[in-house]
Amino acid sequence: MIKDNQKYFNRLHLLVDAAVVAVSYLLAWYIKFCTIFADTEPGAGALDMRTYFSFLYFVVPEYIVLYYFFNMYAPKRATRRKYEIENILKANTVGIVFFIVVLYIIKQPDFSRFMMGAFFVINIVFTVVCRTLIRNMLLYFRRKGYNLKYMLLVGYSRAAEEYITRINANPQWGYVVRGILDDRVPSGTIYKGVKVVGRIENIKYILPENKLDEIAITLALKDYDRLENIVDLCEKSGVHTKFIPDYNSLVPSQPYTEDLMGLPVINIRYVPLTNTLNWVCKRAVDILGSLAGIILFSPIMLIAALAVKLTSRGPVIFKQERVGLHNKTFKMYKFRTMETQKAQTEQKAWTVKDDPRVTKIGRFLRHTSLDELPQLFNILAGEMSLVGPRPERPQFVEKFKEEIPRYMIKHQVRPGLTGWAQINGYRGDTSIRKRIEHDLFYIENWTMSLDFKIMFLTIFKGFINKNAY
Incomplete structure (x- = not known):
């Protein structure tokens, strides 16, 4: 069983990490003092080899403790690779900074800075490679039927079905669901190969006879009055x-809790941009980015404005009311791409493929997304952001908030010139539900690096898009 071998695996993993740290340190020393870099740093040779090696007694335990602190010994079954790499980078950054502080405290100015930098880089690379090899080895054994974790589900519900679906779709996790216990669904009922094997009270007889590694309580909402008793049984x-x-449809993918004098409180929606520092950083990027964009694209905007003015009657800039942050409306700017029409006519529907209202130059501007460039001024004014959910007109907001669950969450952040949904192809006359799913993912998982990724991908996927009519 997994629980019998896990402690041995963790000890082995710890020894491997200790060896990697030691080898990285020794290799950094070798590169510094036994290669062409030997005489490139004045003062570094003041310490002998024995002194440098003695610091291993501090460095190795330090990094093992940091790896533990950054949760790098947690089970890898469903842990994403990118999170493990992020933790490796964080642990090594904290480690090298702490090492430098210690050297300063003990007044050791002659320790090679070059060696510390080399150790920092080498240890990250070696640790990532080593852990990737371990992960791939475990995946290989699980696909072969080894290192499996056997589970029993208590309660038949939507949560149970979704859990089974994910397990079946990810055999590399190595989970095997032996069965489901439920009092409402008849025994013998099968969902994707997993059978209801009896009533919940049978758990006291099943557990001694079956070698199980985990029990997952997946009760339906209507059975939550029995939760305390079932937890006690398990x-x-x-x-x-x-x-x-x-109720996973209500709770975000990364929920956070608050401790209210011993009472855990789960926040229904986590929005990173409610954090003041995150908000300030994003706004600073918006201001600098919009100013740079206005300067960079000013010749293109001037040509587009002349083309619109010379090819059709009406204003160059089209202003339309949209719903933004905190449900407040604002006037969003675009280059006019349609024939001038009455406001009531314009509000009836959005643009579809081969829309007769679109002018010839307007079709080009829409297809290349150049009609959106005036929104750089909306961004500079604080009404929009470079990246975020696209804003919608008030009449459609009223319609969609009744039809699509969680639609209004998009208004907890500033609307964007581009967004996660747009670079994934959901713009124009496409699925609103899919668009909202992508918007919610962005809102709940926002990072500055995600913003830069979206802006970069917009160059290749956002400007020219088959759904931009």
């Missing part, structure tokens, strides 16, 4: 128990 078994709520 914990008496001594088997690791986890709870999968039947």
Whole structure:
């Protein structure tokens, strides 16, 4: 069983990490003092080899503790590779900074800075490579039927079905669901190969006879009055128990809790941009980015303005009311791409493929997204952001908020010139539900690096798009 071998695997993993840190340190020393870099740093040779090597007694335990602190010894079954790499970078950054502080405290100015920098880079590379090899080895064994974790689900619900679906879609996790216990669904009912094997009370007889690694409580909402009793039953078994709520559509993918004098409070929606520092950083990028964009694209905007003015009657800039941050409306600017029409006519529907209202030059501007460039002034004014959910007209907001769950969450951040949905092809006359799914992912998982990624991909996927009519 997994629980019998996990402690040995963790000890082995710790020894491997210790060896990697030591080898990286020794290799950094060798590169500094036994290669062409030997005489490139004045004062570095004041310390002998024995002194440099003695610091290993501090460096190796330091990094092992940091790896533990940054959760690098957690089970890897469902941990994304990118999160592990992020933790490696964080742990090594903190490690090298702490090392420098210690050298300063003990007044050791002659320790080679070049060697520390080399150790920092080498250790990150070696650790990433080593952990990738371990991860791939475990995936290989799981696909072969080894290193599996056997589970029992208590309660048949939407959560149970979604959990089974994800497990079946990811055999590399190595989970095997032995069955489901439920009092409402008849025994023998099968969902994607997993059978309901009996009533919940049978757990006291099943556990002693089956070698299980985990129990997952997947009760339906209507059975939550029994939750405390079932948790007590499961914990008496001594088997690791986890709870999968039947309201995952309400709770975000990365929920956060607050401790209210011992009472845990789960926040329904986590929006990173409510953090003041995140908000300031994003706004600073918006101001600098919009100013740079206005300067860079001013010749293109001038040509586009002349083309619109000379090819059709009406104003160059089209202003349209949109709903933005905190449900407040604002006037969004675009180059006019349609024949001038009455406001009531214009509000009836959005543009579709081969729309007769679009002018010839307007079709080109829409297809290349150049009609959106005046929104750089909306961004500079603070009404929009470079990246965020695209704003919609008030009448469509009123319609969609009744039809699409969680639609209004998009208004907890500033609307954007481009967004996660747009670079994934959801713009124009496409699925609103899919667009909202991508907008919610962006809102809940915002980072500055994600913004830069979206802006970069917009160059290749956002400007010219088959759905831009």
